[in-house]
Amino acid sequence: MRIGCQINTWGKMDLPSILPEVKEAGYEGFEAAMPKIQEYMDDAKAFGEMIGKYGLVLSSVYVPGKWHIREEREKDLANCRKAAEFASALGCKQLIVGGSTMKPEDDEKAVLAETAMRYNEIGRIGKEYGLEVCVHPHAHPGATVASPAQIAEIMDTTDPELVFLCPDVGGHVVKGGGDAVEIHRVYADRIKYVHFKDIGADGEWRLLGEGITDYPTIVRLLRESGYDGWIIAEEECKPAIEKYGALECARRNCNYIRQLIS
Numbered sequence: 001m002r003i004g005c006q007i008n009t010w011g012k013m014d015l016p017s018i019l020p021e022v023k024e025a026g027y028e029g030f031e032a033a034m035p036k037i038q039e040y041m042d043d044a045k046a047f048g049e050m051i052g053k054y055g056l057v058l059s060s061v062y063v064p065g066k067w068h069i070r071e072e073r074e075k076d077l078a079n080c081r082k083a084a085e086f087a088s089a090l091g092c093k094q095l096i097v098g099g100s101t102m103k104p105e106d107d108e109k110a111v112l113a114e115t116a117m118r119y120n121e122i123g124r125i126g127k128e129y130g131l132e133v134c135v136h137p138h139a140h141p142g143a144t145v146a147s148p149a150q151i152a153e154i155m156d157t158t159d160p161e162l163v164f165l166c167p168d169v170g171g172h173v174v175k176g177g178g179d180a181v182e183i184h185r186v187y188a189d190r191i192k193y194v195h196f197k198d199i200g201a202d203g204e205w206r207l208l209g210e211g212i213t214d215y216p217t218i219v220r221l222l223r224e225s226g227y228d229g230w231i232i233a234e235e236e237c238k239p240a241i242e243k244y245g246a247l248e249c250a251r252r253n254c255n256y257i258r259q260l261i262s
Helices: 015-024 034-040 044-052 070-089 108-128 148-157 182-186 215-224 238-244 246-261
Strands: 002-006 029-033 057-063 094-098 132-136 163-165 194-196 230-233
Touching (some): 002 057, 015 044, 015 246, 029 034, 034 044, 034 057, 044 070, 057 070, 057 230, 070 094, 070 108, 094 108, 108 132, 108 148, 108 163, 215 246, 230 246, 238 246
Parallel strands (some): 002 029, 002 230, 057 094, 132 163, 194 230
């Protein structure tokens, strides 16, 4: 398994300022949301050379979208194709897509059906570029892919050869009402990429290892399923970042994961 991080830990810092700290914290690579690296996406070679100076690689690109809104389809698919071309050129194996947000008046069943169709389309684009498209559940008001029922519906209605799962294990899976361990048992064959983020019993974010998530069991289940991909540390614990700084939080999370998988 390889250890990477989500660069949102550093907030609004520019990427050249972040890279030395990503390396110093001990990570092999990082995942970036498409809006964060938009200015670099027309020149994958230059981007690769920039991050290569620090011995880092890009683990994947996260692409946001309004997947269930048909009027946004062409724009969203164009973004996914651009991200897939960029990610593939940099040697990534996965492309990550999130859920979107429903309005209170929306029909959830219809929203999920449209979302599943869009994910299948994105999965076909990913396949063209040799990428596995992974759905990242994200719990927020109006979320389309957050609860166990929503995740099950998406997994049941998408092509298992085109659409995979990226659980935000101790974070959004739990906030969505799910079980961080059980999701690895149920979807072992669909999990191709994982985010680690810890959460306390009070529902607030914690540094890895300081919350309630049973990461030793999760790592055991990943090994039993033959998982050998990325583990991405994603930090949103604002009190910890304010107390220790982004670099120290990133370092602590990396060390925790390294101990887990050693």
